[in-house]
Amino acid sequence: MARKKRDPKSDKTTENRRNGYGNKTLNTTKGNIEINVPRDRDASFEPQLIKKRQRDVSEIEDKVISMYAKGMSQRDISSTIEDIYGFSVSHEMISDITDAVIPEMEEWQARPLEKCYTFVFVDCLYTKIRTDYEIKEYAIYTILGYTIDGKKQILGLWLNETESKHKWMQIFDEIKARGVEDIFFLSIDGVSGLESGVKAIFPKTIVQRCIVHLVRNSIKYEPSKDYKAFTSLLRKVYGATSLKACHTAFEAFKQQWSQYPGTVDVWKRNFTHVEQLFDYGSNIRKIMYTTNAVESIHPSYRKVTKKGAFPNENALLKLLFIRTKELQKKWSTGYIPNWSMVMNQLLLHDQIKDRVIKYLE
Numbered sequence: 001m002a003r004k005k006r007d008p009k010s011d012k013t014t015e016n017r018r019n020g021y022g023n024k025t026l027n028t029t030k031g032n033i034e035i036n037v038p039r040d041r042d043a044s045f046e047p048q049l050i051k052k053r054q055r056d057v058s059e060i061e062d063k064v065i066s067m068y069a070k071g072m073s074q075r076d077i078s079s080t081i082e083d084i085y086g087f088s089v090s091h092e093m094i095s096d097i098t099d100a101v102i103p104e105m106e107e108w109q110a111r112p113l114e115k116c117y118t119f120v121f122v123d124c125l126y127t128k129i130r131t132d133y134e135i136k137e138y139a140i141y142t143i144l145g146y147t148i149d150g151k152k153q154i155l156g157l158w159l160n161e162t163e164s165k166h167k168w169m170q171i172f173d174e175i176k177a178r179g180v181e182d183i184f185f186l187s188i189d190g191v192s193g194l195e196s197g198v199k200a201i202f203p204k205t206i207v208q209r210c211i212v213h214l215v216r217n218s219i220k221y222e223p224s225k226d227y228k229a230f231t232s233l234l235r236k237v238y239g240a241t242s243l244k245a246c247h248t249a250f251e252a253f254k255q256q257w258s259q260y261p262g263t264v265d266v267w268k269r270n271f272t273h274v275e276q277l278f279d280y281g282s283n284i285r286k287i288m289y290t291t292n293a294v295e296s297i298h299p300s301y302r303k304v305t306k307k308g309a310f311p312n313e314n315a316l317l318k319l320l321f322i323r324t325k326e327l328q329k330k331w332s333t334g335y336i337p338n339w340s341m342v343m344n345q346l347l348l349h350d351q352i353k354d355r356v357i358k359y360l361e
Contacts, residue, residue, distance in 0.1 A: 016040050061097045068098050068322060073307055098318060105321040109156055112179045116359040117145035118346070119287055120155075121187045121294035122194075124163040125301060128309040129316060135309045139163045140301065140320065141171060144294040145183075146287075148359045150339030152331045154297070155180075157320050159313050165193035172201045182359070184352060185288045189213045204355070209273040210291040211238050214266060221262035230257065237267075238289065243278035250274075281345030283338050300327060 017040065067077045074091045124139040141158040155175055160167045168191065183205045188194050195207040215234060222230050233253050240246035250271065254264050267274070277285045287293070304323050310316040336342070346356050 061100070064094055064097045065101065065322060068094070068319070070304070070326075098322070101322060102314065102318055105318060108321065110178070113155055113175055114145070114147050114153070115179060116148050116182045116184075116355070117153075117155075117180065118148055118184045118342075119146040119187070119293075120144070120183050120185070121291045122168065123189060123291050123294045123298070125298045127305040127316065129159075129313060130309045130311055136161060138313075138316070139167075140305075140316075141167065142294055142297060142301075143171070143175070144297065146293075146336055148356070150335040150342070152293075152334075152336070154324050154328070157317060157324070159317065163191060165191055165197050168194050169197040169201065172198055176201055182355060184346070184355065185284075187288055187291045187293075189291060190217065206276070206288075208276070208288045209270055210289070211274070211277075212290045212292060214270055214273075218263045218266040221260050221266075222257075230263070233257075234267075238274050238277065240278075243275065246274065246278060280349065281341075283341045284345050287336070287342065297327065 064077055064081070067080065072080070074094045077094055078091060121144045122142070124141055126137050126139055128135050129138050130136075139160050139162055141160065141163070143155040145153050145155050147153060156171070158167070158171055180202075183202050185206050185208060186198055186202075187208045187210055188198075189210050190213055195209075198205060198207060215231060218234075219227055219230060233249070233256060236249040237246055237253055240249055250267070253267070257263055277289055280288070301320060301323060304319050305316070310319075343356070346352050
C-alpha cells in the first residue's frame with residue numbers, strides 16, 4: 001500500500017516563512033565586517049541585537065571582551081554570539097577585538113605609580129607558553145600594593161621563564177623609576193636573596209617572610225596524622241597576643257616536636273620574622289604576616305589561563321590585563337577592612353610615624 005504523501009502546508013500556523021539571508025556591512029572599531037541577516041517573506045522579522053538599519057556594533061565588542069575576561073575561549077565566544085544573536089563572529093575577528101586592548105595594556109604597564117605603598121605583596125604563578133614548537137612554563141610575577149588611602153592596586157604583571165631574585169630586583173627598580181619612593185612593609189615567600197635585593201632599592205622597607213609559606217615548608221617533615229595538632233600549636237606561636245607569649249609557645253613547640261628536627265629547624269632559622277610581627281599592632285600584623293592578599297588573586301588568573309598553552313607572551317599578558325581590569329572594578333569602591341585602625345597603629349610607631357605623615361599631607 002503506497003504511503004500517503006504528507007502535505008507540508010497542513011502543519012502551517014502562518015503563511016510567513018524564512019526567505020534566505022540578506023548581506024549587511026557593520027562598522028566596528030577594527031573596520032568593517034559582513035554579516036548575514038535572516039529574512040522572512042513578509043518582512044516582519046525584527047533582529048534583536050543589530051536592529052534594522054543599524055550599522056555600528058561597537059558595544060558588541062565590549063561583550064566579546066567581557067566574555068574573554070571570564071575565561072571563555074574564542075570558539076566558545078563565537079558559538080555563544082551565534083546562539084544568542086543569530087550571526088557568527090570569526091576567531092580572527094575576536095582576536096582583533098581583544099588585540100585592541102594591547103596599547104592600553106602597554107600604557108597601564110608603564111603608568112606612574114603612587115609615591116608610597118603601605119603594604120606590598122609579591123608572588124608568582126605559572127602557566128605555559130608555546131615557543132619555537134616547544135611548550136615552556138613561564139612565571140607570572142604579580143605585585144599587589146595597598147595605598148596610603150587603603151585602596152588595592154595591582155602595580156603590574158611581568159613574565160620570566162623562572163622566578164629569581166634578579167628578576168624581582170629588575171621589577172623593583174622599574175617601579176621605583178615609575179614613581180614609588182617608599183614601601184613600608186613587603187610580604188614575600190622564600191625566594192633566596194629577595195630580602196637583601198629589595199632593601200638595596202628600598203632600604204627602609206620592613207621585609208616579612210610569609211608565615212603561611214613557612215607552615216607549608218615545615219609540614220613536609222611531618223607525618224600527615226600529626227598535621228592538625230602541629231598547625232594548632234604553631235598558631236599559638238605566630239598568633240600569640242604578645243612577644244612573651246610567643247616565646248613561651250615556641251619553647252613548648254620545640255619540645256613537643258623535637259622528634260622532627262627538620263620541622264623545628266625551619267622555624268628556628270626564620271624565627272626573627274615571627275618576632276618582628278610583635279613590633280606592630282594586631283591590625284598591622286594581620287595584614288603583613290602572609291602573602292595571601294596577592295595569592296587570593298591567582299585563582300582568578302588561573303581561571304583564564306588553565307585552558308592550555310598560549311601562542312606568545314602578548315596573548316597571555318593581554319588576557320591577564322583584561323582580567324585585572326575586572327578585578328580593579330570590584331575594588332574601586334572598597335577599602336581594606338579596619339583601615340582606620342591600621343593607620344592609627346602606624347602613627348603610634350616611631351620608625352614609621354613621620355613617613356606616614358609625609359605621604360598623608
